Amino acid sequence: MTNSAGGGSHWRVWGCIAIGCAATPIGSPPRAQVSAIELPEVVVSAPSPVARPKKNPPQRAPAPAAGDTAETPPNPASSASGNAPDGSAMAVAAANLPGTLVIDDQTFATVTVVGEREVLANQGDTITDSLQNKPGIAGSTFAPGANRPIIRGLDNFRVRIQENGIGSGDASALSEDHAVTIDPFAADQMEVIRGPATLRYGSQAIGGVVAVENERIPTAIPLGGFTGEIRGGLTSVDEGRDGAIKATAGAGNVAVHADAFARRTEDYETPLGVETNTFVDSNGFSVGTSLVGTDGFLGIAFVRLDSLYGIPGEEALEKTPRIDLEQDKVLVRGEWRVRNYGIEAMRLWFGTSDYAHNEVIVSEDEGGDIIGTRFTNQESEARAELQHQTVRTALGDLSGAIGLQWSDQDVKGVAVDEPIDALLDPANVKTIAGFWFEELQASADLRFQAAARIEETEAQGLGYESIADLNSPAIFQGTRTFTPISASLGALYDLPMGVVARLNGQYTERAPAAAELFSKGVHEATGTFEIGNPDLDIEAVQTLELGFRRAAGALRFDAAAYITRFDGFIFKNLIGEDLCEETLASCTGGGDLDLVLYEQRDATFYGVEIAAQYDVAPIWNGLWGVDGQYDFVNAEFSNGENVPRMPPHRLGGGVYYRDQSWYARAGVLHAFEQDRVAPGEPTTPGYTLVSAEMSYTTAATGSLANLAQEVTVGLRGENLADEEVLNSASFKRLEDVLQPGASVRLFGSIKLN
Helix, strand or coil, X not given: CEECCCCCCCCCECCCCCCCCCCCCCCCCCCCEECCEECCCCCCCCCCCCCCCCCCCCEECCCCCCCCCCEXXXXXXXXXXXXXXXXXXXXXXXXXXXXXXCXXXXXXXXXXXXXXXXXXXXXXXXXXXXXXXXXXXXXXXXECCECCEEECCECHHHEEEEECCEECCCCCCCCCCCCCCCCHHHCCEEEEEECCCCCCCCHHHCCXXXXXXXXXXXXXXXXXXXXXXXXXXXXXXXXXXEEEEEEEEEECCEEEEEEEEEEEECCCEECCEECCCCCEEEEEEEEEEEEEECCEEEEEEEEEEEEEEECCCCCCCCCCCEEEEEEEEEEEEEEECCCECCEEEEEEEEEEEEEEEEEEEEECCCCEEEEEEEEEEEEEEEEEEEEEEEEEECCEEEEEEEEEEEEEEEEEEEECCCCCXXXXXXXXXXXXEEEEEEEEECCCCXXXXXXXXXXXXXXXXXXXXXXXXXXXXXXXXXXEEECCEEEEEEEEEECHHHEEEEEEEEEEEECCCHHHHHCEEEECCCCEEEECCCCCCCEEEEEEEEEEEECCCCEEEEEEEEEEEEEEEEEEEEEXXXXXXXXXXXXXXXXXXXXXXXXXEEEEEEEEEEEEEEEEEEECCEEEEEEEEEEEEEEEECCXXXXXXXXXXXXXXXXXXXXXXXXXXXXXXXXXCECCCCCCCCCECCEEEEEEEEEEEEECCHHHHHCEEEEEEEEEEECCCCCCCCCCCCHHHHHCCCCCCCEEEEEEEEEEC
16 A cells, blocks of 8 residues: 655754754853854854853864864854844843743744753653643653653654654654653753754654754864763652763864763652652663864764653552663764855764663562563664755845655564563564755845655554454554655744744645554553554645744743644544453453554644743842743644643743842743543643742852862752642543642752863
């Protein structure tokens, strides 16, 4: 069978084609630019003229050869502040203080940026914990160790999670109980890119991209030859303790990097008592090295992660379900800045991953632990891009890139110690794609973008063609071939007072994933019997987004409204509770597993996202101000029924103070009652999260100055009103699993010389 299927969406940054060149948070090292399109931080010039909080020393490459120059990038605070209507010194100073809302006015998409200080301050065992209260983003909160991002109501196979441009290589998209194998301590910065900005990464990024950036593959030589950091924290609600250390050193043309982390939490407390089986125990490390030259770099890194975490819910006391996972990953990244023959730069990303986890339960019959299902994923991915030099045309300056992407995945989920139907027999998915992006600077105020992607996907596996006869189901064994084709068009226009308007339209397609096609058995950790559909067609998606943003000045904001229509939205349809036991033939009622079928229906999603920050006035040594946010997403099938597990409307705000050393904020985030629910889905009551944070950063002095450059210490409180929180977007809502109660986190970091 051959179908057209699923591509991506439009691309995130046209002022930044290289991965990791997105909005630079205040306090990050400045980034180098070559021509109109920004490159990774390989060549770094003199410090910005506007004062910044001290961070790690800037990085450098060997001095340019004769005739080569490295342009000094404009300071995002000072240059953008020039767009502020008052142009005041207050506006310039504000942009350089910690806690600034980071907004990139160069992009065609909605982008959320989370810096390393915010990651450090937030409690939680996953990268999603630092993201899930941002506008447009929620978490699946299946377990503390398994919390995957939900972007604009879309999750799993529609949200790509990547590290330095390469997918995470785990099994987290396959099911909500599976962990993302990128620890928060691996993130120097995180970006969430949603809307039409994801076409560069493939059809499995149709809902959005969570991009984690770090220096595991060094892109530069540290000034002074060394830079490092020690991080750590303690959390009250789960007796959590975590710590990490990282270091990068270099001399001549060689840079090396190493990091390691460990975290441990016990079962967390809720307003109604301890939520059983919510512990997490994880650790990992990486080592990497790069050859850095005047015209680019080439590096490699090895990453290892181990994690053991519990699954809460109805079976937590009886079976104590746990997931024990491990992953080894190799990453390669390189860039050659040609700057000749019409080529600006060539870039390469490659990654290969070996992932496995066991779903462990306690069996009374066996008198101890047994492995219900073992999941494995061997996955490789490569991307290559060629960025052409800017071309001057009669319509304006034209810049862009062309690229190729390839991936090969072998995934399975098979029974080990129990005689049960395997969830996913060995399946293979191969993908090759080409993509092309162009941006036209039509005038000083107007920019256009066009992008296209064509993809070829082959999914080979074994599944049920029909389950009309439970004792003798019709079997499909073979290959499905899809050819996703996608395109997008966008415009940016500079309005008065530093406001930038954006309008994006896109048509994208997504190929069904292996689990959606071929699932056919028991999934112990979720308590479900899942059946895929090998006859699934493509998801065809049309999206229109209108947004306004202001990146600098006393008032900064980003607001977006969007509507997305799905032709053939693929979803898990809960057919009935407690219908199945260990085999398909048992799905007649009286079991302890819920029956779930993958199905398709047309659906429409629409929503709004707003984030704003206003510096009210100078006070003491800094500024005080207020911030606010609002978001919602509604989703309906064509028959009028609501799409299940949608996040609620949320409205929040706070008051803050910040200067070069101190940052303090108190705020609330109210989630309204979620009563737009699918048939059989319970209404979820609203709740209000009260939070507060205070941190202090200072330059190291005395004898400590010989070892450290900067020290940060802080306290952060979450859910301080001790509210009972149920997540309407979580499968665990059906089991009334509460989220953590009131908690205080003590955190700190030491930047090493």
